[in-house]
Amino acid sequence: MESFCSNFDLNPSTTSLISKSFQRPTSKLFFPSPSSICDKNKKFGHKLPATRKSNTQQKNKAPVELKDSLFRWVSGGVFGFAAAVSLCCSDSPAFAQSITIAFPVSHTREINTVQRTLVEAWGLIRETFVDPTFNHQDWDLKLQQTMVEIFPLKSEDAAYGKIKGMLSSLGDPFTRIISPKEYQSFRIGTDGNLQGVGLFITVEPKTGHLVVSSCVENGPAARAGIHEGDELVEINGEGLEGIGSEAAAQKLRGRAGTTVTVKIHPGTDSKNSNFREVKLPREVIRFSPVSSAIITHRTPDGHMSKTGYVKLSAFSQSSATDMQNTIREMENQGVQSYILDLRNNPGGLVKAGLDVAQIWLDGDETLVNTIDRDGNLFSISMANGHAVTHDPLVVLVNEGSASASEILAGALHDNGRALLVGHRTFGKGKIQSITELDDGSALFITVAKYLSPGLHDIDQVGITPDVQCSADMLNSPKESSKDKNLNSPLEADSCIIIAEHELDIQESEASPSQVIVQPRRTSTPLN
Numbered sequence: 001m002e003s004f005c006s007n008f009d010l011n012p013s014t015t016s017l018i019s020k021s022f023q024r025p026t027s028k029l030f031f032p033s034p035s036s037i038c039d040k041n042k043k044f045g046h047k048l049p050a051t052r053k054s055n056t057q058q059k060n061k062a063p064v065e066l067k068d069s070l071f072r073w074v075s076g077g078v079f080g081f082a083a084a085v086s087l088c089c090s091d092s093p094a095f096a097q098s099i100t101i102a103f104p105v106s107h108t109r110e111i112n113t114v115q116r117t118l119v120e121a122w123g124l125i126r127e128t129f130v131d132p133t134f135n136h137q138d139w140d141l142k143l144q145q146t147m148v149e150i151f152p153l154k155s156e157d158a159a160y161g162k163i164k165g166m167l168s169s170l171g172d173p174f175t176r177i178i179s180p181k182e183y184q185s186f187r188i189g190t191d192g193n194l195q196g197v198g199l200f201i202t203v204e205p206k207t208g209h210l211v212v213s214s215c216v217e218n219g220p221a222a223r224a225g226i227h228e229g230d231e232l233v234e235i236n237g238e239g240l241e242g243i244g245s246e247a248a249a250q251k252l253r254g255r256a257g258t259t260v261t262v263k264i265h266p267g268t269d270s271k272n273s274n275f276r277e278v279k280l281p282r283e284v285i286r287f288s289p290v291s292s293a294i295i296t297h298r299t300p301d302g303h304m305s306k307t308g309y310v311k312l313s314a315f316s317q318s319s320a321t322d323m324q325n326t327i328r329e330m331e332n333q334g335v336q337s338y339i340l341d342l343r344n345n346p347g348g349l350v351k352a353g354l355d356v357a358q359i360w361l362d363g364d365e366t367l368v369n370t371i372d373r374d375g376n377l378f379s380i381s382m383a384n385g386h387a388v389t390h391d392p393l394v395v396l397v398n399e400g401s402a403s404a405s406e407i408l409a410g411a412l413h414d415n416g417r418a419l420l421v422g423h424r425t426f427g428k429g430k431i432q433s434i435t436e437l438d439d440g441s442a443l444f445i446t447v448a449k450y451l452s453p454g455l456h457d458i459d460q461v462g463i464t465p466d467v468q469c470s471a472d473m474l475n476s477p478k479e480s481s482k483d484k485n486l487n488s489p490l491e492a493d494s495c496i497i498i499a500e501h502e503l504d505i506q507e508s509e510a511s512p513s514q515v516i517v518q519p520r521r522t523s524t525p526l527n
Helices: 055-060 109-128 139-150 156-168 180-191 245-252 319-332 350-360 404-414 494-507
Strands: 016-019 027-031 072-075 082-089 097-104 176-178 193-196 199-203 210-215 231-235 259-265 276-281 283-286 290-298 304-312 337-341 366-371 377-381 393-397 419-422 430-436 442-451
Touching: 109 139, 109 156, 109 442, 139 156, 156 176, 176 180, 180 245, 180 442, 199 245, 231 245, 245 259, 290 319, 290 494, 304 319, 304 494, 319 350, 337 494, 350 366, 350 404, 366 404, 393 404, 393 494, 404 419, 419 494
Parallel strands: 304 337, 337 393, 393 419
Antiparallel strands: 016 072, 027 430, 072 082, 082 097, 176 442, 193 283, 199 210, 210 231, 231 259, 259 276, 290 304, 366 377, 366 442, 430 442
16 A cells, blocks of 8 residues: 555647647545545635636736647647647736647657647646746746657656656656556555555655555554554565555555565564565455544543544545544443544545544634635635534644644644644645546646644644653554553553543643643553
8 A cells, every 4th residue: 555645555741730628637636645535626615726827817816717628739640740739828818828839749659648648747737736936947848848858769658757757847746647557556545445465655755765654454464463664675576666655555456365475674663673574465455544442541530431542544535434433333332532543644535634524523613724826825614514522532643644634633723622642743734636637647736735724834844732742652452442451552552641631631621731741650662
């Protein structure tokens, strides 16, 4: 699996004029994980703008929209005359101009298909990329240069490499293109069902290495003793240097009943520094991103209290429904407070994150603010929301909590619904759209930044929790665990202990602590 961003084991002598309507597929909003899909015009409050504005338009406030019939292809038949792309925006006098870029057409069918994909991707970037200067370069010239570089190539992979090179010149690692196979892997990962080994993997931003972000409970990888933080070094003897999480996820997936061999290097928290190879059987993996337990503990005044612990490992299509069902069941069992664990949740589907927030909030609260390429601020708000529960809530976060996790944590915190406990979050405050292109590949484009409801900038900053802690271990509890005991993983997790302490304070109507809290009891970390 790769990142959700962790993904889950995720063609005569005169030229003829051929018009190609630029059929732009529905783009979908995505909060990159350190890799969700919802309609980008989904109306929670205000919708994100679907049109591109030029700098001139910003001054004149005149609406400008790229037409569907932007691109005209001119092909020279068997002799390969030059082709051209025409871009016309005539809705506004300020931007009434035509741009024509000439390029040679390849006679190799596969390369010609990539050329068309290049123009499609270039046009979407030109229309929506968050930086209107395109990293201070002439984006029209960049298309022409890239087309010339692709023309003599014979390999489809090499041609796609040129598109990736063009996108990398934007200076934004989250604006990228993935192959049709990689996109299918990504989509399967967000559906919650696949055939693979039960691994979530992501790219460690500092080293570029592929690391395990989590394992599906009781899946092949978990049973083989692979742990969160372990580095994935090889798959079936093939090194993973320079391999993205999507591509690695594709290698891990396969027909149930087959096997895949992985080489693992233990994470930094392990005392064992040796590499090991593990043969893993592929299975049909059905997983829920929600796991839970009820913690029974004695409060300072001596009475017994039930706390519902809910671990959300990713934002997939089933996240909100699974969580709502879990909360309702816990309410029926007399739970009086909640701990929502978002640690090491790298993000996922935007709509899932917003839907989860609405489980806990009432009214017309703002969930997140966005800033487009022109600096315009938009708010995404609830509409007459009704929370499933109003019981006290603590949210656990750490440096692995990114994107949609940060949006959820910010929404609950800034609206006064929850106290945050843990470590500063990752700091991924960018919004992407995902567009499936004509050849089945997918283009991820950073289209905006987001701010929390309190207008706090998250990007490269993160969210600082109200109470900091040092977790001894971060394993999820078994879903069957209903009562707390001395050998429980929950008992050994100091951040959960501190969260219980904060809930006790809230229950006694005292103000939440704003200082670093030490665990009330010591425990030995579990491996």
